[in-house]
Amino acid sequence: MKKTEYLRKWRKGAYRANMKLVITLYLICSFVAIVMFMGVPIGNLALGILAGLYIGRRCLHTEYGKDVFNRFAHNTSLFAAFVTGIVSFPVGMLALFAGEEYIIESIAESVGLGYSRGIGFAFIIVLCGILVLIQFWLTRISAILAYRGWSKKAQLADT
Numbered sequence: 001m002k003k004t005e006y007l008r009k010w011r012k013g014a015y016r017a018n019m020k021l022v023i024t025l026y027l028i029c030s031f032v033a034i035v036m037f038m039g040v041p042i043g044n045l046a047l048g049i050l051a052g053l054y055i056g057r058r059c060l061h062t063e064y065g066k067d068v069f070n071r072f073a074h075n076t077s078l079f080a081a082f083v084t085g086i087v088s089f090p091v092g093m094l095a096l097f098a099g100e101e102y103i104i105e106s107i108a109e110s111v112g113l114g115y116s117r118g119i120g121f122a123f124i125i126v127l128c129g130i131l132v133l134i135q136f137w138l139t140r141i142s143a144i145l146a147y148r149g150w151s152k153k154a155q156l157a158d159t
Helices: 003-014 019-036 042-061 066-097 101-110 117-149 152-158
Strands: none
Touching (some): 042 066
């Protein structure tokens, strides 16, 4: 078997993987990313981008239509945003109640607010909400780019 045939077969299998397996792998990688980046959600943002790229390429290689792609991309973006919100909120609460509140205090003072635990809690909620929105759109845009941007066939179908 030639190397290119093997890669084609592997690629076809990777894009037809069971979604339960893919979701489990994503959740494991999300946990590892939180640990590796010591609570900073940069790793989760990168994972969301990879999830968008994967779902866009999956829809492209399995030749799903635009309606199916839009549904998959939307659901994947919601899932990635939900996971990012779920893992970032406890990290923020840990920072607030475990002696790292000087960071939140400096943020509050930089925008002209006095600091209290209530304001710190509000900051955590607002920042987690912003992070969820960023994750949603990063995942969605990467899925669109993977589906439309790298395929002449998909670009011709759009025109």
